[in-house]
Amino acid sequence: MRKEVAALVGTAALALPNLNAVAAISRSTSSTAKTKTVVATKSFTGTPGQADRWGEVEVTIVVKKTTTTNPTTKKKTVKRKITAVKVPIYPNHTDRSVFINQTALPILIQETLKAQSTGIDMISNATDTSMGFQQSLQSAILKAKAW
Amino acid sequence: MVAATAARGVHRVEQIMGMPIVVDARDVDGDGALDPLFDWFRFVDETFSTYKSDSTISRLNRGEFAVGDAPVVVHEVLRRCDELRAETRGFFDVHAASDDQLDPSGLVKGWSVDRAAALAHDLGWRNYAINAGGDMRVVGGALPHPEWRVGIQHPLMRDEVVAVVAGTDLAVATSGGYTRGDHVFDPHTHEPAQGLLSVTIVGPNLANADAYATAAFAMGERAPAWIARLRGYEGLAITSDSRSLRTPGFPLVAE
Numbered sequence: 583m584r585k586e587v588a589a590l591v592g593t594a595a596l597a598l599p600n601l602n603a604v605a606a607i608s609r610s611t612s613s614t615a616k617t618k619t620v621v622a623t624k625s626f627t628g629t630p631g632q633a634d635r636w637g638e639v640e641v642t643i644v645v646k647k648t649t650t651t652n653p654t655t656k657k658k659t660v661k662r663k664i665t666a667v668k669v670p671i672y673p674n675h676t677d678r679s680v681f682i683n684q685t686a687l688p689i690l691i692q693e694t695l696k697a698q699s700t701g702i703d704m705i706s707n708a709t710d711t712s713m714g715f716q717q718s719l720q721s722a723i724l725k726a727k728a729w
Numbered sequence: 730m731v732a733a734t735a736a737r738g739v740h741r742v743e744q745i746m747g748m749p750i751v752v753d754a755r756d757v758d759g760d761g762a763l764d765p766l767f768d769w770f771r772f773v774d775e776t777f778s779t780y781k782s783d784s785t786i787s788r789l790n791r792g793e794f795a796v797g798d799a800p801v802v803v804h805e806v807l808r809r810c811d812e813l814r815a816e817t818r819g820f821f822d823v824h825a826a827s828d829d830q831l832d833p834s835g836l837v838k839g840w841s842v843d844r845a846a847a848l849a850h851d852l853g854w855r856n857y858a859i860n861a862g863g864d865m866r867v868v869g870g871a872l873p874h875p876e877w878r879v880g881i882q883h884p885l886m887r888d889e890v891v892a893v894v895a896g897t898d899l900a901v902a903t904s905g906g907y908t909r910g911d912h913v914f915d916p917h918t919h920e921p922a923q924g925l926l927s928v929t930i931v932g933p934n935l936a937n938a939d940a941y942a943t944a945a946f947a948m949g950e951r952a953p954a955w956i957a958r959l960r961g962y963e964g965l966a967i968t969s970d971s972r973s974l975r976t977p978g979f980p981l982v983a984e
Contacts, residue, residue, distance in 0.1 A: 703858065703879065704858050707863035
């Protein structure tokens with residue numbers, strides 16, 4: 583069977599962590615009057631995601647875990663929330679040797695960017711790093727889920 | 730499924746080679762008509778994926794057979810890599826990761842889209858777009874429109890398009906990457922270089938456009954001078970201070 587992706591390439595490839603990612607590890611809790619609440623914070627680092635030609639991207643998330651204990655039922659409710667996303671390893675290009683020729687005077691037109699929108703059929707974008715980012719983020723979230 | 734009615738045209742997205750691949754054919758009917766192209770991309774993935782241990786390239790890297798005994802497509806890709814390595818003075822190096830491991834993935838995306846376009850042409854298609862992870866070939870028009878309009882995404886504001894190009898036979902490739910604030914890294918000084926967020930190259934061939942976009946982006950602030958000298962290809966660079974630099978021939982749509 584074909585694996586279909588139900589989104590256009592532009593948004594699909596570049597979707598960054600959003601509330602869905604947070605929701606994935608959050609659990610709703612119905613706290614009662616005299617609950618005991620313990621809050622802990624911990625960092626989780628995902629395995630570096632391969633960002634194709636740019637090297638690796640490593641994502642760390644900071645997760646706040648709130649454990650509430652119901653005094654009557656002794657039932658514990660755990661709520662996890664991502665409070666920060668950090669990217670300690672940035673892609674760099676230290677291994678690359680590139681051809682640079684500064685002798686020619688470039689003929690270039692410089693303009694201030696402005697939003698465009700009318701009648702676009704396709705979107706061109708750079709996907710490499712964001713895919714590595716997503717990959718690493720996903721693995722960090724999986725680790726946090728097990729906490 | 731798309732019914733074979735008067736409304737012609739079909740498109741499909743599949744995740745292959747670690748990226749979404751979109752084929753949008755405007756003068757073809759029926760979803761099955763797109764199968765040959767997706768079969769091709771799956772074949773490319775099975776041949777060139779360095780993530781798959783049973784791919785041809787992985788087996789070649791383990792020494793299971795000699796380069797001389799590799800399939801003809803492997804020779805074709807490695808030859809193109811050699812040409813581009815010379816042209817970019819070492820930027821494209823199939824041995825970049827390590828001396829005894831081949832990794833032509835930097836070229837495979839663009840090359841496979843070019844080959845898919847040739848296949849589409851042989852199938853009689855004349856109005857289609859093939860988009861692999863944001864890099865594409867567009868041919869003919871997005872019928873009923875007589876041409877294809879391609880939006881260049883803002884590298885930071887992902888729901889904004891900063892430029893629109895239009896054409897009836899174009900390869901469009903955009904390279905960009907992570908930035909720390911306004912910075913990208915200069916490969917020579919290892920210092921953050923000011924201000925280039927993405928580079929888009931437009932030309933006749935996606936393998937080259939993609940290679941040039943990649944090389945130019947890594948050059949950082951020196952990229953515009955290099956882009957201005959490319960033959961047969963036009964470029965647009967987006968800077969972190971919300972400006973664009975483009976070559977005069979860049980096929981911008983006037984808004």
